[in-house]
Amino acid sequence: MLWGLLEGLLGHTCPGCGNRLDAPLLCRGCRQGLRAFAAGEMVYLGLYxxxxxxxxxxxxxxxxxxxxxxxxxxxxxxxxxxxxxxxxTAVPTLLPRLAVRGYNPPELLGRAVAARLGVPYLRVLRRERYTPSQPSRGRARRHLPQDLFAPVLRVEGSWLLVDDVLTSGATFLRAKEALLRAGAGRVYGAFLAVRDPGALGPYR
Known part of the structure; x- marks a missing residue:
């Protein structure tokens, strides 16, 4: 409660609804409304x-x-x-982006999910090349190179691949392919948000 009041005094608002914070980071109403949805082999918190x-x-x-x-x-x-x-594991970012931002949001999320599931988190993939930000591109143009990601570890069994946003599904598909090349027998997806519900279709 004290942290929520302090953030309120500092002018911080709830990122979920924009209202005054009455709890740290996320207001109580938004906390209570958090639930995830399933679509085939994917789970996500909601539409963007x-x-x-x-x-x-x-x-x-x-x-x-x-x-x-x-x-x-x-x-x-x-x-x-x-x-x-x-x-x-999580969809990796390029080292220059990581250096500028200081962290990879999907990895933060993936580590937290792994801890709650009681399974290991590993950096299985490496991003090999730059591509423009997906939200800035038309859906018809989102054809990413097949060598966008490369495995750096050998794995086995079923793996959960985490990203923050599912836009067209192209990035997830390339990362999934690389994770399968790493030895995964099956790959599931977890996202915070889905921009285009149509992107869920191929994976249902």
Whole structure:
């Protein structure tokens, strides 16, 4: 409560609804409304129009403490699906981007999800090349090179691949392919937000 009051005095608002904070990082109403949805072999918190605020706060606002809060409903949804996971990994970013930002939001989220599921988190993939930001590109143009990601470890069993936003599905597909090349027998997905519900279609 004291942290919520302090953030309120500092002018911080809830990234979920924009109202005054009455709890640290995320207001009580938004905390109570957190739940994840399942679509085939994917789980996600909601459409970008609804949860985009918390995505931006984690991705650009450096509100690292949001990761454990947002990971909890995702982990619950994964458990409800009955997926038997060998581990969790995240879609990697380029080293220059990591150097500028200082952290990779999907990795923060993935580590928190793995901790709640009681399975290992490993950096299985490496990003090999730059591509423009997906939200800035038309859906018809989102054809990414097949060698966008490369495995750096050998794995086995089923893995959960975490990213912050599912836009067209192209980035997830390339990362999934690389994770399969790493030895994964099956790859599931977990996201904070989905920009285009149509992107869920191929994976249902």
């Amino acid at each position: 129009g609804r949860v985009g605020g918390v995505v931006r706060a984690l991705k650009y606002g450096k509100r690292f403490g949001l990761a454990p809060l947002l990971a909890e409903p995702l982990a619950e949804a994964v458990s409800a699906q009955g997926w038997r996971l060998a581990g969790v």
